[in-house]
Amino acid sequence: MPVTTSYPGLYIEELPLSSHSISAAPTSIAAFVGYSHPYLTQSFGEAIELFSFSDFERQFGGLFASGIVDTNLGRAVNQFFINGGSDCYVVGIEPKLYDNAGNIVGSFSGPGAVVYTAQIATDAGHGILLTAKVLGDTVPIQAVVTNVRAGPGPAPDNVANSVFDLIITYGNSIETYRGIDLTGLDADALTTVITSRSNLVSASLVGGSAGASLPAAAATLAFTTTLPATFSQTFSGADFDAVLQADTSLDKVEIFNLLVLPGVTDNGVLSTALAFAERKRAFAIVDAPLNSSADGSGGFPAITSVIDTVPQSQNGALYFPWLLSTDPVRGTQEAMPPSGFVAGIFARTDSQRGVWKAPAGIAANVLNTVGPVPQGLMNDQRQGVLNNHSVNALRSFAAEGTVVFGSRTLVGNNPGYPQSKYVPVRRMTLFIEQSLLASLRWAVFEPNDEPLWTALRLTVSNFMLSLFNQQALAGSKPSEAFLVKCDATTTTADNQANGIVNILVAFAPLKPAEFVVIQIAQLAGQTAA
Numbered sequence: 001m002p003v004t005t006s007y008p009g010l011y012i013e014e015l016p017l018s019s020h021s022i023s024a025a026p027t028s029i030a031a032f033v034g035y036s037h038p039y040l041t042q043s044f045g046e047a048i049e050l051f052s053f054s055d056f057e058r059q060f061g062g063l064f065a066s067g068i069v070d071t072n073l074g075r076a077v078n079q080f081f082i083n084g085g086s087d088c089y090v091v092g093i094e095p096k097l098y099d100n101a102g103n104i105v106g107s108f109s110g111p112g113a114v115v116y117t118a119q120i121a122t123d124a125g126h127g128i129l130l131t132a133k134v135l136g137d138t139v140p141i142q143a144v145v146t147n148v149r150a151g152p153g154p155a156p157d158n159v160a161n162s163v164f165d166l167i168i169t170y171g172n173s174i175e176t177y178r179g180i181d182l183t184g185l186d187a188d189a190l191t192t193v194i195t196s197r198s199n200l201v202s203a204s205l206v207g208g209s210a211g212a213s214l215p216a217a218a219a220t221l222a223f224t225t226t227l228p229a230t231f232s233q234t235f236s237g238a239d240f241d242a243v244l245q246a247d248t249s250l251d252k253v254e255i256f257n258l259l260v261l262p263g264v265t266d267n268g269v270l271s272t273a274l275a276f277a278e279r280k281r282a283f284a285i286v287d288a289p290l291n292s293s294a295d296g297s298g299g300f301p302a303i304t305s306v307i308d309t310v311p312q313s314q315n316g317a318l319y320f321p322w323l324l325s326t327d328p329v330r331g332t333q334e335a336m337p338p339s340g341f342v343a344g345i346f347a348r349t350d351s352q353r354g355v356w357k358a359p360a361g362i363a364a365n366v367l368n369t370v371g372p373v374p375q376g377l378m379n380d381q382r383q384g385v386l387n388n389h390s391v392n393a394l395r396s397f398a399a400e401g402t403v404v405f406g407s408r409t410l411v412g413n414n415p416g417y418p419q420s421k422y423v424p425v426r427r428m429t430l431f432i433e434q435s436l437l438a439s440l441r442w443a444v445f446e447p448n449d450e451p452l453w454t455a456l457r458l459t460v461s462n463f464m465l466s467l468f469n470q471q472a473l474a475g476s477k478p479s480e481a482f483l484v485k486c487d488a489t490t491t492t493a494d495n496q497a498n499g500i501v502n503i504l505v506a507f508a509p510l511k512p513a514e515f516v517v518i519q520i521a522q523l524a525g526q527t528a529a
Helices: 053-060 072-082 187-195 237-243 267-279 303-307 338-352 379-385 423-439 450-469 495-499
Strands: 030-037 047-050 088-093 096-098 105-108 115-120 126-131 139-149 163-170 173-180 200-208 219-222 259-260 282-285 316-320 323-328 333-336 391-397 401-404 484-485 504-507
Touching: 030 237, 030 338, 047 053, 053 072, 072 088, 072 126, 072 333, 072 338, 088 237, 115 139, 115 219, 173 187, 187 200, 237 267, 237 495, 259 267, 259 338, 267 282, 282 338, 282 423, 303 379, 303 391, 316 338, 338 391, 338 504, 379 391, 423 450, 423 504, 450 484, 450 504
Parallel strands: 030 088, 030 259, 259 282, 282 316, 316 391
Antiparallel strands: 047 088, 096 105, 115 126, 126 200, 139 163, 139 219, 163 173, 323 333, 391 401, 484 504
């Protein structure tokens, strides 16, 4: 603060710093959007931040298997954390049942909801109705009534066939409830014994009473459901478009870096997603269709014919093919979209090397997979064709396992975007933009003149110098690596009158060594020493 002078002598005045520090923005916060568990999701449409897959299980009900609802979201989030991810937002979309015209003909919640049920029948037309908390089609959920016996104690409690054990199975999940006694059982007791403890079912009484006895033989009950006759699909592009709009929950997340729609290949949705990513300065990881092949064999269309219809954007990259991994629910090897794996590798590479390093190469090994699906296998020559179409391949090599072996954006083969050909170059640009935007807010409403311009130049130059010192920029000296200008040449008198200050920041990005050429020469007539 200014010093008030009153006596002859020396005074000390502390001056504020003219420059500020710039904090590096995060680079690998992912945002996943997809259909989540219809019965167990805590909140549909809300962007929920997660730091582990356990968080996903708590908020979205975990993994499930279904021949009706898209199940890729949970598996992609799981692969993200396995492969190196540590922070993400997930937006769960509520699945609904649509007819061929796109009209809603059913849902999994509310009156008339589609549910999977099984009934344990007792005497006098009564029983226990079990309602599944999971989907039970491709992986059946079953209730086994076993060890049926008489009630304990003397009459009248020792009713024949009134006590039993209940075993609920769903994939690799098994729940066992011992000694369920039907004698005098009421709804509150039933809720306490089964409903409040089970992750798989809820229970209720049929006919107001559980009845007194069961058939003596053990029984295995399959959970069944009835779908609307006009049901066709649960996917609707409008579901995703509604999430990827202004003022939605995800839009209000201040910063995320990677946008992932696992398994979604609808071009209308991808167009909306890429536009949303561009506005949020994020980078979209796009999946190739499962039913595409490397070379058009096996009755699948070649991926080169598919990629031509995918919307082009600097802020996105496409990865092919899908990968085989053991499904935790089914216990079998299943094809899973590559985007979840790749998002984790982006995060791992950023942490170990930096956003300026291409998330590809031998070090970008994919965890928790046995390799590409059969139609995605390729040789070097075939990958050369895909590379020229901006298709980033995932390949398996004998010594290295499965790796990401491509790093081109969706405009990698478009000569109109020479500065955005490679994934790390585009992501480095987005990183610098996000860092400057987040850390230069202090300049708003400051006097727009030379002192501010000097402070901005110094602040931004210090940040760019720190990147140069981390070997994140090309060039042998700072003047070759970056340029920062903020003066009367960038901010004119008209700009000042309109409250505008312009900062010019240019940098020389590191580009990946995509093609390594080895030259070998023989020296004639040389002998060993």
